[in-house]
Amino acid sequence: xxxxxxxxxxxxxxxxxxxxxxxxxxxxxxxxxxxxxxxxxxxxxxxxxxxxxxxxxxxxxxxxxxxxxxxx
Amino acid sequence: xxxxxxxxxxxxxxxxxxxxxxxxxxxxxxxxxxxxxxxxxxxxxxxxxxxxxxxxxxxxxxxxxxxxxxxxxxxxxxxxxxxxxxxxxxxxxxxxxxxxxxxxxxxxxxxxxxxxxxxxxxxxxxxxxxxxxxxxxxxxxxxxxxxxxxxxxxxxxxxxxxxxxxxxxxxxxxxxxxxxxxxxxxxxxxxxxxxxxxxxxxxxxxxxxxxxxxxxxxxxxxxxxxxxxxxxxxxxxxxxxxxxxxxxxxxxxxxxxxxxxxxxxxxxxxxxxxxxxxxxxxxxxxxxxxxxxxxxxxxxxxxxxxxxxxxxxxxxxxxxxxxxxxxxxxxxxxxxxxxxxxxxxxxxxxxxxxxxxxxxxxxxxxxxxxxxxxxxxxxxxx
Numbered sequence: 001x002x003x004x005x006x007x008x009x010x011x012x013x014x015x016x017x018x019x020x021x022x023x024x025x026x027x028x029x030x031x032x033x034x035x036x037x038x039x040x041x042x043x044x045x046x047x048x049x050x051x052x053x054x055x056x057x058x059x060x061x062x063x064x065x066x067x068x069x070x071x072x
Numbered sequence: 073x074x075x076x077x078x079x080x081x082x083x084x085x086x087x088x089x090x091x092x093x094x095x096x097x098x099x100x101x102x103x104x105x106x107x108x109x110x111x112x113x114x115x116x117x118x119x120x121x122x123x124x125x126x127x128x129x130x131x132x133x134x135x136x137x138x139x140x141x142x143x144x145x146x147x148x149x150x151x152x153x154x155x156x157x158x159x160x161x162x163x164x165x166x167x168x169x170x171x172x173x174x175x176x177x178x179x180x181x182x183x184x185x186x187x188x189x190x191x192x193x194x195x196x197x198x199x200x201x202x203x204x205x206x207x208x209x210x211x212x213x214x215x216x217x218x219x220x221x222x223x224x225x226x227x228x229x230x231x232x233x234x235x236x237x238x239x240x241x242x243x244x245x246x247x248x249x250x251x252x253x254x255x256x257x258x259x260x261x262x263x264x265x266x267x268x269x270x271x272x273x274x275x276x277x278x279x280x281x282x283x284x285x286x287x288x289x290x291x292x293x294x295x296x297x298x299x300x301x302x303x304x305x306x307x308x309x310x311x312x313x314x315x316x317x318x319x320x321x322x323x324x325x326x327x328x329x330x331x332x333x334x335x336x337x338x339x340x341x342x343x344x345x346x347x348x349x350x351x352x353x354x355x356x357x358x359x360x361x362x363x364x365x366x367x368x369x370x371x372x373x374x375x376x377x378x379x380x381x382x383x384x385x386x387x388x389x390x391x392x393x394x395x396x397x398x399x400x401x402x403x404x405x406x407x408x409x410x411x412x413x414x415x416x417x418x419x420x421x422x423x424x425x426x427x428x429x430x431x432x433x434x435x436x437x438x439x440x441x442x443x444x445x446x447x448x449x450x451x452x453x454x
Contacts, residue, residue, distance in 0.1 A: 008303075009303060009304075009311070009313050009316075010136070010301075010303050010311075010313060010314075010315065010316045011104070011105030011116050011119075011120075011302050011303065011316075012105075012119075012120050012123060012135070012136055012315055012316075013136070014105075014116070015105075015116050015117050015119075015120030015121075016120060016135070018117070019117075019120075019121075030108070030113045030116075031108060032107070032108030032109075033108070038306065040303055040304055041105075041302065041303040041304075042105065042106060042107070042108055042302045042303065042305060043105060043108050043112075043113065043116065043302070065136070065313070
């Protein structure tokens, strides 16, 4: 499986993002931030890289404050 | 037993609140936002969903601006010490609780200009006096939403408009009002709202918060504490974004869960229905007291203009004697004395003896109020 990861500044944003993805019917899982990425917040959101566009637009429409998006 | 001390802390709590508290430990007992395993994430979700619940309940417009604190005092200290610097000017009312007055008196000694606008003997504020006091360049205006001594409701929207014209921020102490009155931060123009969870919001002691209205610039507000936030762990400097900037250390998950359940319970019951019921009970209390010879009741004596708080004294009896006899002989629980608000008691003319305070809550019945009035009549006349 190809995964992407969304990094956040604060845990509150990670929770907000998870809720939005669930609501939009997209797959997403909150995981400890992989150490290779400079961690802003200890919790990150892992998603299917194939759904990258839907995930990003969903987070954007929910005005989630995102630190970065990377491919795993 | 008749519990009329809901202004100190609400009792009993809805069963849903107790259940949410045990659930938070049993099911989501991790450290919120710290560890990333499922229990930590469950806990972080409880905290986050409570932020959303609070932002929506007060219509602040931004759940990231919900800062959890241990009570209203903590929230007020955060806002007051975070905002004011020596040389700044702050304006407040003479009806404030010591959770506002003591920080302001301390800052006054450290070079902050403080103006306390005197209120009338019924606790009401003359807006023209407020307007005269809020000079251009005033940094902060602090006002209680509803007095903890006589329940008098302040004209918050009007104060906000005066404050904003002068370029000042408005901080509101909603310790008694939150959960008892509808509060719309965006419509009323409240910039910072301090609340506690354990009074009319029906949560547990140790829960509370400071709500920052969407669009308010917090860059000039410094945190009260710095420490672990679960974010930017590689840095030894404290983060500057909300809510982490003002929240350090493991939060009170159990208290936050209780707050969420309390607010959901209130929404289900309906804040307007609760307000209507509390106005009825206040009316019954005021009417009952005015028929007892020798008693003096304070405040506006108008249930439309106060929350469910009634203060009285009785000729020839100390308030402590009345309180003790109500408890021991009649099972009626009230709070007597100065209620941590000497300025308010000076304003209404009951300093230093204080008053007997009666505060019904959402679970108080008319029968209980009638029985309490009868008990007061007995104690006062003998």
